[in-house]
Amino acid sequence: MIEILNADELRRARAAGGLVAEILSTLRARCAVGTNLLEIDRWAKDMIVEAGAQSCYVDYAPSFGRGPFGHYICTSVNDAVLHGLPHDYALADGDLVSLDxxxxxxxxAADSALSFVVGESRPAGSVALIETTERALAAGIAAAGPGGRLGDISHAIGSVLSGAGYPVNTEFGGHGIGSTMHQxxxxxxxxxxxxxxxLRPGLLLALEPWVMADTDELVTAEDGWTLRSATGCRTAHSEHTIAITDDGAEVLTLASR
Known part of the structure; x- marks a missing residue:
């Protein structure tokens, strides 16, 4: 199903996007060496409930996971890149963290992800991974506009990722979003x-470039959810929800909104 949102629905989408951005910004600021992934999940739950919103993850039970997910945010660390299941782990100096x-x-619904390094250390290649996904996301957004094609967005994202020398996995990527998270x-x-x-005005898309340093192959962790790089290499993930407008694309999940 592909939804085209009306003006009232777009107004509500902006509110949802603003909430997602606010929560992610707050969580990033709180994350430090010693922060436990389960703490991050509790903080996310508290902010979602306080805002009168609903988690899209806690009851999420797709065919590829060992569902329901049972948590409020995806916390992926180092070689984990997608669907990171929060667990009892304290962040260490130099960990590369992705919050989705x-x-x-x-x-x-609105959906967003960001990646960052915790502490003072900057392990080789980690910042480049993150910056590449952010540049790819910006390129995808720039390519989105009414009358364009979905392939224009994919091409713009892929050109940045492959141009930086990273393999590209196409099993998981961006998606439509609206009254449900994945469309x-x-x-x-x-x-x-x-x-x-x-592309048509009123279409919402969640664009999410992600890469693994030296492979395009994923493996599923024992928890049945967390997707890791097959080689154990580091990973990064960036995501925004955008609305196609008459003039181009509006980013709904910017922290500055």
Whole structure:
């Protein structure tokens, strides 16, 4: 199902996006050496509940996971890149952390992710991984506009990722979003311009470039959820929810909103 949102739904989407951005910004500021992943999950829960919103993850039970997810945020560390299940682990100096959060507010969902390094250490390649996903996300947003094609976005993202020398996995990528967290269309992180679904005002997309340093192969951890790099290399993940408008693309999950 592909949803096209009306003006009232877009207003609610902006509110949901602003909440996601606020929570992620707060969590990033709180994360430090010694912070436990379960603390992060509790903080996310408290802020979601206080805002009168609903978690898109706690009851999430897709076919590929060992569901329901049972937590309020994805916390992926170092070689974990997607669907990181919060567990009893205290962050160490130099850990590369990705936080992925989706909430529904007023019946509309928003989804965003960010990656950062904890503490003072900067292990080799970690900052480059993060910056590459952020540049790819910016390129994808710049390529999104009414009348364009989905392949334009995928091509822009993939050009940055592969241009930086990283392999690109197309099994998981961006997606449509609206009254539910995951909808059609799927937005691969590489593709051919001028191909695919034609973008229309009112369409919401969650764009999420992610990379692994030296592989495009994922493995599932024993928890049944966390996806890790097959080689144990480090990973990074950046994501924003955008709305296609008459003039281009509006980013709904910016912390400055």
């Amino acid at each position: 959060l989706a909430v529904s507010l007023g019946g509309i 059609e269309p799927h937005v691969p992180n590489t593709g051919r311009p001028g191909r695919g679904y034609r």
